[in-house]
Amino acid sequence: MNTQEAKLILRSYRPESAEAGDAHYVEALGMVETDAELRAWFEREQEFNRMLVAGQEQIAVPAGLRERLLTARSRPVWRRPAWWGVAAAFVVLGAIAAVVWPRPQQPVANSALAAFVLADAQHPKTHGGHGAEEAAFKASLKQTTTRLGTQSPDFPSLRESGCRTLQHDGRDVLEVCFKRNGAGLHFYIARREDFPALVAGSTPVVVDNPAGHLVVWADQAYLYIVVTNLERAQLEKLL
Amino acid sequence: MPAMATDEFTQLVDAHYQALFRFAFSLAKNSADAGDLTQQTFLIWAERGHRLRDRAKAKTWLFSTLYREFLRGRRQAGRVTAWEDLDPQDAEPPAVENDFVASLDAGSLADALQQIDEVYRAPLLLFCQRDLSYKEMAEVLDVPVGTVMSRLSRGKAQLRTVLLGSRPGGDLGAGPGLVPARDFS
Numbered sequence: 001m002n003t004q005e006a007k008l009i010l011r012s013y014r015p016e017s018a019e020a021g022d023a024h025y026v027e028a029l030g031m032v033e034t035d036a037e038l039r040a041w042f043e044r045e046q047e048f049n050r051m052l053v054a055g056q057e058q059i060a061v062p063a064g065l066r067e068r069l070l071t072a073r074s075r076p077v078w079r080r081p082a083w084w085g086v087a088a089a090f091v092v093l094g095a096i097a098a099v100v101w102p103r104p105q106q107p108v109a110n111s112a113l114a115a116f117v118l119a120d121a122q123h124p125k126t127h128g129g130h131g132a133e134e135a136a137f138k139a140s141l142k143q144t145t146t147r148l149g150t151q152s153p154d155f156p157s158l159r160e161s162g163c164r165t166l167q168h169d170g171r172d173v174l175e176v177c178f179k180r181n182g183a184g185l186h187f188y189i190a191r192r193e194d195f196p197a198l199v200a201g202s203t204p205v206v207v208d209n210p211a212g213h214l215v216v217w218a219d220q221a222y223l224y225i226v227v228t229n230l231e232r233a234q235l236e237k238l239l
Numbered sequence: 240m241p242a243m244a245t246d247e248f249t250q251l252v253d254a255h256y257q258a259l260f261r262f263a264f265s266l267a268k269n270s271a272d273a274g275d276l277t278q279q280t281f282l283i284w285a286e287r288g289h290r291l292r293d294r295a296k297a298k299t300w301l302f303s304t305l306y307r308e309f310l311r312g313r314r315q316a317g318r319v320t321a322w323e324d325l326d327p328q329d330a331e332p333p334a335v336e337n338d339f340v341a342s343l344d345a346g347s348l349a350d351a352l353q354q355i356d357e358v359y360r361a362p363l364l365l366f367c368q369r370d371l372s373y374k375e376m377a378e379v380l381d382v383p384v385g386t387v388m389s390r391l392s393r394g395k396a397q398l399r400t401v402l403l404g405s406r407p408g409g410d411l412g413a414g415p416g417l418v419p420a421r422d423f424s
Protein backbone atom coordinates (compact mmCIF):
# COMPACT_ATOMS: atom_id res chain seq x y z
CA MET A 1 0.00 0.00 0.00
CA ASN A 2 1.42 3.37 -0.94
CA THR A 3 0.62 6.77 0.49
CA GLN A 4 -2.05 7.60 -2.10
CA GLU A 5 -3.82 4.29 -1.49
CA ALA A 6 -3.64 4.88 2.25
CA LYS A 7 -5.22 8.33 1.83
CA LEU A 8 -7.99 6.90 -0.30
CA ILE A 9 -8.82 4.38 2.42
CA LEU A 10 -8.45 6.77 5.31
CA ARG A 11 -10.80 9.34 3.81
CA SER A 12 -13.65 7.00 4.77
CA TYR A 13 -12.25 6.15 8.20
CA ARG A 14 -14.52 6.87 11.16
CA PRO A 15 -12.87 5.89 14.44
CA GLU A 16 -16.19 5.39 16.22
CA SER A 17 -17.71 3.16 13.54
CA ALA A 18 -18.02 -0.61 13.63
CA GLU A 19 -15.77 -0.88 10.57
CA ALA A 20 -12.84 0.94 12.21
CA GLY A 21 -11.15 -2.37 12.91
CA ASP A 22 -11.33 -3.63 9.32
CA ALA A 23 -8.03 -4.94 7.97
CA HIS A 24 -7.55 -2.26 5.31
CA TYR A 25 -8.02 0.49 7.89
CA VAL A 26 -5.59 -1.23 10.25
CA GLU A 27 -3.00 -1.40 7.50
CA ALA A 28 -3.48 2.22 6.49
CA LEU A 29 -3.37 3.35 10.11
CA GLY A 30 -0.12 1.48 10.47
CA MET A 31 1.34 3.68 7.74
CA VAL A 32 0.10 6.78 9.59
CA GLU A 33 2.25 5.75 12.53
CA THR A 34 5.38 5.66 10.44
CA ASP A 35 4.82 8.47 7.94
CA ALA A 36 4.84 11.95 9.47
CA GLU A 37 3.48 13.64 6.35
CA LEU A 38 0.64 11.11 6.12
CA ARG A 39 -0.04 11.58 9.83
CA ALA A 40 -0.39 15.34 9.40
CA TRP A 41 -2.72 14.80 6.46
CA PHE A 42 -4.75 12.23 8.42
CA GLU A 43 -5.17 14.59 11.40
CA ARG A 44 -6.44 17.34 9.09
CA GLU A 45 -8.78 14.86 7.45
CA GLN A 46 -10.19 13.70 10.78
CA GLU A 47 -10.65 17.29 11.91
CA PHE A 48 -12.46 18.07 8.67
CA ASN A 49 -14.75 15.08 9.28
CA ARG A 50 -15.53 16.21 12.81
CA MET A 51 -16.42 19.68 11.56
CA LEU A 52 -18.59 18.24 8.84
CA VAL A 53 -20.50 16.16 11.37
CA ALA A 54 -20.74 19.09 13.76
CA GLY A 55 -22.05 21.26 10.93
CA GLN A 56 -24.77 18.76 10.18
CA GLU A 57 -25.75 18.55 13.81
CA GLN A 58 -26.11 22.32 13.95
CA ILE A 59 -29.03 22.22 11.52
CA ALA A 60 -31.98 23.29 13.61
CA VAL A 61 -34.88 20.91 13.73
CA PRO A 62 -38.20 22.83 13.68
CA ALA A 63 -40.03 23.05 16.96
CA GLY A 64 -43.17 20.96 16.82
CA LEU A 65 -41.91 18.54 14.18
CA ARG A 66 -42.01 15.61 16.60
CA GLU A 67 -45.63 16.34 17.54
CA ARG A 68 -46.50 16.78 13.87
CA LEU A 69 -45.04 13.36 13.06
CA LEU A 70 -46.87 11.67 15.91
CA THR A 71 -50.13 13.41 15.06
CA ALA A 72 -49.88 12.63 11.35
CA ARG A 73 -49.57 8.94 12.11
CA SER A 74 -52.87 8.93 13.98
CA ARG A 75 -54.67 10.78 11.16
CA PRO A 76 -57.07 8.61 9.19
CA VAL A 77 -55.49 7.40 5.96
CA TRP A 78 -58.05 9.24 3.89
CA ARG A 79 -56.81 12.51 5.32
CA ARG A 80 -53.24 11.87 4.28
CA PRO A 81 -52.10 13.63 1.10
CA ALA A 82 -50.88 10.37 -0.40
CA TRP A 83 -54.41 9.07 -0.37
CA TRP A 84 -55.86 12.10 -2.06
CA GLY A 85 -54.20 10.96 -5.26
CA VAL A 86 -55.79 7.54 -4.85
CA ALA A 87 -59.17 9.13 -4.25
CA ALA A 88 -58.74 11.37 -7.29
CA ALA A 89 -57.85 8.33 -9.39
CA PHE A 90 -61.05 6.61 -8.26
CA VAL A 91 -63.08 9.68 -9.18
CA VAL A 92 -61.54 9.73 -12.65
CA LEU A 93 -62.09 5.99 -13.09
CA GLY A 94 -65.66 6.39 -11.90
CA ALA A 95 -66.28 9.15 -14.42
CA ILE A 96 -64.81 7.03 -17.21
CA ALA A 97 -66.86 4.04 -16.12
CA ALA A 98 -70.00 6.15 -16.10
CA VAL A 99 -69.36 7.01 -19.75
CA VAL A 100 -68.17 3.69 -21.11
CA TRP A 101 -69.90 1.24 -18.80
CA PRO A 102 -72.78 -0.50 -20.61
CA ARG A 103 -76.10 0.74 -19.32
CA PRO A 104 -78.85 -1.76 -18.55
CA GLN A 105 -80.99 -2.13 -21.61
CA GLN A 106 -84.67 -2.95 -21.85
CA PRO A 107 -86.74 -4.21 -24.78
CA VAL A 108 -89.17 -1.55 -26.00
CA ALA A 109 -92.12 -3.96 -25.79
CA ASN A 110 -91.66 -4.27 -22.01
CA SER A 111 -91.01 -0.60 -21.36
CA ALA A 112 -92.96 2.20 -19.79
CA LEU A 113 -93.02 3.79 -23.25
CA ALA A 114 -94.93 0.77 -24.61
CA ALA A 115 -97.37 0.91 -21.71
CA PHE A 116 -97.79 4.62 -22.36
CA VAL A 117 -98.65 4.25 -26.05
CA LEU A 118 -100.90 1.25 -25.35
CA ALA A 119 -102.86 3.39 -22.88
CA ASP A 120 -102.98 6.24 -25.35
CA ALA A 121 -104.29 3.98 -28.09
CA GLN A 122 -107.31 3.12 -25.94
CA HIS A 123 -108.63 6.65 -26.43
CA PRO A 124 -108.66 7.26 -30.20
CA LYS A 125 -111.29 9.99 -30.00
CA THR A 126 -108.77 12.29 -28.41
CA HIS A 127 -106.31 11.75 -31.24
CA GLY A 128 -105.90 14.11 -34.10
CA GLY A 129 -103.16 15.94 -35.87
CA HIS A 130 -102.83 18.26 -38.81
CA GLY A 131 -100.39 19.60 -41.25
CA ALA A 132 -99.22 18.65 -44.69
CA GLU A 133 -96.42 16.43 -43.48
CA GLU A 134 -98.74 14.37 -41.33
CA ALA A 135 -101.33 14.14 -44.10
CA ALA A 136 -98.72 12.87 -46.56
CA PHE A 137 -97.38 10.33 -44.07
CA LYS A 138 -100.90 9.16 -43.20
CA ALA A 139 -101.75 8.80 -46.88
CA SER A 140 -98.66 6.69 -47.39
CA LEU A 141 -99.56 4.44 -44.45
CA LYS A 142 -103.02 3.90 -45.81
CA GLN A 143 -101.73 2.54 -49.12
CA THR A 144 -102.40 -1.16 -49.27
CA THR A 145 -98.95 -1.71 -50.71
CA THR A 146 -97.15 0.14 -47.94
CA ARG A 147 -95.04 -2.04 -45.63
CA LEU A 148 -95.00 -0.44 -42.20
CA GLY A 149 -91.48 -1.58 -41.41
CA THR A 150 -90.01 0.32 -44.36
CA GLN A 151 -91.15 3.79 -43.30
CA SER A 152 -88.68 6.58 -42.67
CA PRO A 153 -90.78 9.50 -41.50
CA ASP A 154 -89.24 12.93 -41.04
CA PHE A 155 -89.64 13.38 -37.27
CA PRO A 156 -88.72 17.09 -37.05
CA SER A 157 -90.89 18.09 -39.97
CA LEU A 158 -93.84 16.09 -38.69
CA ARG A 159 -93.61 17.65 -35.25
CA GLU A 160 -93.14 21.19 -36.56
CA SER A 161 -95.99 20.94 -39.00
CA GLY A 162 -98.64 19.88 -36.48
CA CYS A 163 -98.44 16.12 -36.10
CA ARG A 164 -99.91 14.97 -32.81
CA THR A 165 -97.12 15.12 -30.25
CA LEU A 166 -97.32 13.45 -26.87
CA GLN A 167 -95.01 13.88 -23.93
CA HIS A 168 -93.69 10.83 -22.14
CA ASP A 169 -91.21 11.32 -19.38
CA GLY A 170 -90.54 14.77 -20.79
CA ARG A 171 -89.75 13.48 -24.29
CA ASP A 172 -91.67 13.96 -27.53
CA VAL A 173 -93.56 11.00 -28.99
CA LEU A 174 -95.34 11.51 -32.31
CA GLU A 175 -98.54 9.66 -33.16
CA VAL A 176 -100.32 9.23 -36.49
CA CYS A 177 -103.66 7.38 -36.75
CA PHE A 178 -104.69 5.55 -39.90
CA LYS A 179 -106.85 2.65 -41.01
CA ARG A 180 -105.96 -0.51 -42.89
CA ASN A 181 -108.34 -3.38 -43.55
CA GLY A 182 -111.03 -1.54 -41.62
CA ALA A 183 -109.14 -1.46 -38.39
CA GLY A 184 -107.48 1.47 -36.65
CA LEU A 185 -103.70 1.59 -36.26
CA HIS A 186 -101.64 4.04 -34.21
CA PHE A 187 -98.14 4.71 -35.43
CA TYR A 188 -95.87 6.09 -32.67
CA ILE A 189 -92.37 7.50 -33.26
CA ALA A 190 -89.80 8.41 -30.61
CA ARG A 191 -86.16 9.47 -30.87
CA ARG A 192 -83.71 6.80 -29.76
CA GLU A 193 -81.51 9.40 -28.09
CA ASP A 194 -84.44 10.27 -25.81
CA PHE A 195 -84.74 6.66 -24.66
CA PRO A 196 -81.14 5.35 -24.66
CA ALA A 197 -81.94 2.37 -22.42
CA LEU A 198 -84.53 0.95 -24.83
CA VAL A 199 -83.56 -1.52 -27.50
CA ALA A 200 -85.36 -2.91 -30.52
CA GLY A 201 -84.31 -4.70 -33.67
CA SER A 202 -84.54 -3.33 -37.18
CA THR A 203 -87.12 -5.97 -38.14
CA PRO A 204 -90.69 -5.32 -36.91
CA VAL A 205 -91.72 -7.75 -34.17
CA VAL A 206 -95.31 -8.36 -33.14
CA VAL A 207 -95.97 -8.64 -29.43
CA ASP A 208 -99.34 -9.77 -28.15
CA ASN A 209 -100.88 -7.73 -25.40
CA PRO A 210 -104.36 -7.87 -23.81
CA ALA A 211 -104.86 -4.22 -24.78
CA GLY A 212 -103.87 -4.84 -28.42
CA HIS A 213 -100.95 -5.97 -30.56
CA LEU A 214 -97.73 -4.08 -30.45
CA VAL A 215 -95.39 -3.94 -33.40
CA VAL A 216 -91.93 -2.73 -32.41
CA TRP A 217 -88.80 -1.95 -34.40
CA ALA A 218 -86.12 0.73 -34.72
CA ASP A 219 -83.67 2.31 -37.12
CA GLN A 220 -80.56 4.36 -36.40
CA ALA A 221 -82.46 7.37 -35.14
CA TYR A 222 -85.95 6.35 -34.12
CA LEU A 223 -88.04 3.83 -32.24
CA TYR A 224 -91.31 2.79 -33.86
CA ILE A 225 -94.33 1.29 -32.13
CA VAL A 226 -97.59 0.45 -33.86
CA VAL A 227 -100.59 -0.39 -31.69
CA THR A 228 -103.65 -2.05 -33.20
CA ASN A 229 -106.50 -4.48 -32.62
CA LEU A 230 -106.06 -5.88 -36.10
CA GLU A 231 -105.84 -9.65 -36.14
CA ARG A 232 -102.31 -10.83 -35.90
CA ALA A 233 -102.30 -12.67 -39.23
CA GLN A 234 -103.51 -9.56 -41.04
CA LEU A 235 -101.12 -7.39 -39.14
CA GLU A 236 -98.12 -9.47 -40.14
CA LYS A 237 -99.03 -8.97 -43.79
CA LEU A 238 -98.68 -5.22 -43.35
CA LEU A 239 -95.13 -5.51 -42.11
CA MET B 240 -54.13 1.52 17.02
CA PRO B 241 -52.54 -1.06 19.35
CA ALA B 242 -50.73 0.47 22.38
CA MET B 243 -47.55 -1.48 21.67
CA ALA B 244 -47.42 -0.26 18.08
CA THR B 245 -47.99 3.32 19.22
CA ASP B 246 -45.19 3.03 21.75
CA GLU B 247 -42.84 1.58 19.17
CA PHE B 248 -43.73 4.30 16.68
CA THR B 249 -43.13 7.02 19.26
CA GLN B 250 -39.79 5.48 20.21
CA LEU B 251 -38.80 5.30 16.57
CA VAL B 252 -39.72 8.93 15.99
CA ASP B 253 -37.82 10.01 19.09
CA ALA B 254 -34.75 8.03 18.09
CA HIS B 255 -34.47 9.13 14.46
CA TYR B 256 -36.58 12.12 13.50
CA GLN B 257 -33.86 14.71 14.06
CA ALA B 258 -31.25 12.84 12.05
CA LEU B 259 -33.79 12.18 9.31
CA PHE B 260 -34.81 15.81 9.20
CA ARG B 261 -31.18 16.96 8.91
CA PHE B 262 -30.55 14.45 6.16
CA ALA B 263 -33.70 15.64 4.40
CA PHE B 264 -32.80 19.28 4.91
CA SER B 265 -29.40 18.82 3.30
CA LEU B 266 -31.01 17.00 0.39
CA ALA B 267 -34.00 19.25 -0.15
CA LYS B 268 -32.40 22.53 0.87
CA ASN B 269 -35.41 23.91 2.70
CA SER B 270 -37.09 23.22 5.99
CA ALA B 271 -40.62 22.82 4.65
CA ASP B 272 -39.70 20.11 2.15
CA ALA B 273 -37.46 18.46 4.73
CA GLY B 274 -40.35 18.35 7.21
CA ASP B 275 -42.65 16.88 4.57
CA LEU B 276 -40.08 14.27 3.59
CA THR B 277 -39.58 13.29 7.22
CA GLN B 278 -43.31 13.06 7.79
CA GLN B 279 -43.87 11.04 4.63
CA THR B 280 -41.12 8.66 5.71
CA PHE B 281 -42.76 7.98 9.05
CA LEU B 282 -46.19 7.62 7.44
CA ILE B 283 -44.76 4.97 5.14
CA TRP B 284 -43.27 3.28 8.17
CA ALA B 285 -46.68 3.37 9.89
CA GLU B 286 -48.19 1.58 6.91
CA ARG B 287 -45.42 -0.82 5.91
CA GLY B 288 -42.93 -0.92 8.75
CA HIS B 289 -44.48 -4.05 10.22
CA ARG B 290 -43.06 -5.97 7.25
CA LEU B 291 -39.52 -5.33 8.49
CA ARG B 292 -38.66 -8.43 10.50
CA ASP B 293 -35.26 -7.25 11.72
CA ARG B 294 -36.15 -4.21 13.80
CA ALA B 295 -32.45 -3.42 14.21
CA LYS B 296 -32.53 -2.28 10.58
CA ALA B 297 -35.21 0.31 11.24
CA LYS B 298 -32.80 3.23 10.90
CA THR B 299 -31.45 2.00 7.57
CA TRP B 300 -35.02 1.40 6.43
CA LEU B 301 -36.03 4.94 7.38
CA PHE B 302 -33.07 6.57 5.65
CA SER B 303 -33.61 4.41 2.56
CA THR B 304 -37.26 5.35 2.44
CA LEU B 305 -36.57 9.04 2.88
CA TYR B 306 -33.92 8.99 0.17
CA ARG B 307 -36.24 7.14 -2.22
CA GLU B 308 -39.01 9.62 -1.52
CA PHE B 309 -36.62 12.48 -2.19
CA LEU B 310 -35.51 10.94 -5.49
CA ARG B 311 -39.13 10.26 -6.43
CA GLY B 312 -39.97 13.91 -5.84
CA ARG B 313 -36.97 14.96 -7.90
CA ARG B 314 -38.02 12.71 -10.76
CA GLN B 315 -41.54 14.11 -10.67
CA ALA B 316 -40.10 17.60 -10.79
CA GLY B 317 -37.91 16.55 -13.71
CA ARG B 318 -34.72 17.39 -11.85
CA VAL B 319 -32.78 14.20 -11.86
CA THR B 320 -29.04 14.45 -11.94
CA ALA B 321 -27.53 12.41 -14.73
CA TRP B 322 -25.08 10.59 -12.54
CA GLU B 323 -23.19 9.00 -15.37
CA ASP B 324 -22.46 12.42 -16.82
CA LEU B 325 -20.62 13.68 -13.80
CA ASP B 326 -16.97 14.33 -14.27
CA PRO B 327 -14.71 12.15 -12.23
CA GLN B 328 -12.64 14.04 -9.73
CA ASP B 329 -9.92 11.74 -8.65
CA ALA B 330 -7.27 14.36 -8.30
CA GLU B 331 -6.03 15.28 -4.87
CA PRO B 332 -8.62 17.66 -3.41
CA PRO B 333 -7.49 21.11 -2.47
CA ALA B 334 -6.60 21.67 1.14
CA VAL B 335 -8.82 23.95 3.15
CA GLU B 336 -7.66 25.33 6.42
CA ASN B 337 -9.60 23.72 9.20
CA ASP B 338 -9.71 26.99 11.06
CA PHE B 339 -11.72 28.39 8.22
CA VAL B 340 -14.08 25.42 8.21
CA ALA B 341 -14.50 25.72 11.95
CA SER B 342 -15.51 29.34 11.52
CA LEU B 343 -18.45 28.40 9.27
CA ASP B 344 -21.92 28.26 10.74
CA ALA B 345 -24.40 25.50 9.95
CA GLY B 346 -26.10 27.61 7.28
CA SER B 347 -22.85 28.25 5.43
CA LEU B 348 -21.90 24.60 5.54
CA ALA B 349 -25.38 23.60 4.39
CA ASP B 350 -25.09 26.07 1.51
CA ALA B 351 -21.74 24.59 0.56
CA LEU B 352 -23.22 21.10 0.68
CA GLN B 353 -25.98 22.23 -1.66
CA GLN B 354 -23.40 23.02 -4.31
CA ILE B 355 -22.14 19.48 -4.35
CA ASP B 356 -23.47 17.15 -6.96
CA GLU B 357 -26.42 15.29 -5.54
CA VAL B 358 -24.88 11.93 -6.22
CA TYR B 359 -21.95 12.81 -3.96
CA ARG B 360 -23.94 14.78 -1.40
CA ALA B 361 -26.07 11.89 -0.15
CA PRO B 362 -23.10 9.68 0.84
CA LEU B 363 -21.48 12.66 2.50
CA LEU B 364 -24.60 13.28 4.57
CA LEU B 365 -24.91 9.61 5.51
CA PHE B 366 -21.23 9.66 6.46
CA CYS B 367 -22.23 12.09 9.20
CA GLN B 368 -24.55 9.45 10.64
CA ARG B 369 -21.84 7.82 12.66
CA ASP B 370 -23.84 4.74 13.57
CA LEU B 371 -24.63 3.90 9.95
CA SER B 372 -22.09 1.44 8.59
CA TYR B 373 -20.88 1.65 5.01
CA LYS B 374 -22.88 -1.48 4.28
CA GLU B 375 -25.99 0.26 5.58
CA MET B 376 -25.16 3.39 3.62
CA ALA B 377 -24.89 1.22 0.55
CA GLU B 378 -28.34 -0.20 1.30
CA VAL B 379 -29.78 3.27 1.69
CA LEU B 380 -28.32 4.44 -1.60
CA ASP B 381 -28.86 1.08 -3.32
CA VAL B 382 -25.29 0.96 -4.62
CA PRO B 383 -22.28 -1.23 -3.79
CA VAL B 384 -20.11 -0.35 -0.78
CA GLY B 385 -17.20 0.51 -3.07
CA THR B 386 -19.36 3.05 -4.86
CA VAL B 387 -20.28 4.64 -1.54
CA MET B 388 -16.58 4.96 -0.71
CA SER B 389 -15.64 6.55 -4.01
CA ARG B 390 -18.60 8.90 -3.99
CA LEU B 391 -17.81 9.91 -0.44
CA SER B 392 -14.25 10.67 -1.42
CA ARG B 393 -15.36 12.76 -4.36
CA GLY B 394 -18.03 14.47 -2.26
CA LYS B 395 -15.43 15.58 0.24
CA ALA B 396 -13.23 16.83 -2.55
CA GLN B 397 -16.10 18.83 -4.01
CA LEU B 398 -17.00 20.24 -0.62
CA ARG B 399 -13.43 21.38 -0.08
CA THR B 400 -13.43 23.01 -3.49
CA VAL B 401 -16.64 24.85 -2.73
CA LEU B 402 -15.38 25.96 0.66
CA LEU B 403 -12.18 27.14 -0.90
CA GLY B 404 -14.18 29.24 -3.33
CA SER B 405 -16.35 30.73 -0.57
CA ARG B 406 -13.37 31.63 1.60
CA PRO B 407 -12.67 35.37 1.80
CA GLY B 408 -10.36 36.05 -1.12
CA GLY B 409 -11.31 32.71 -2.67
CA ASP B 410 -11.83 32.65 -6.41
CA LEU B 411 -14.96 30.79 -7.45
CA GLY B 412 -14.12 31.19 -11.07
CA ALA B 413 -10.76 29.56 -10.89
CA GLY B 414 -9.45 26.20 -9.90
CA PRO B 415 -9.71 22.92 -11.69
CA GLY B 416 -12.67 20.70 -10.97
CA LEU B 417 -14.67 23.50 -9.45
CA VAL B 418 -18.25 22.50 -8.82
CA PRO B 419 -20.57 24.28 -11.23
CA ALA B 420 -23.46 26.17 -9.73
CA ARG B 421 -26.69 24.21 -9.95
CA ASP B 422 -30.21 25.47 -10.17
CA PHE B 423 -32.06 24.03 -7.22
CA SER B 424 -34.82 26.56 -7.31
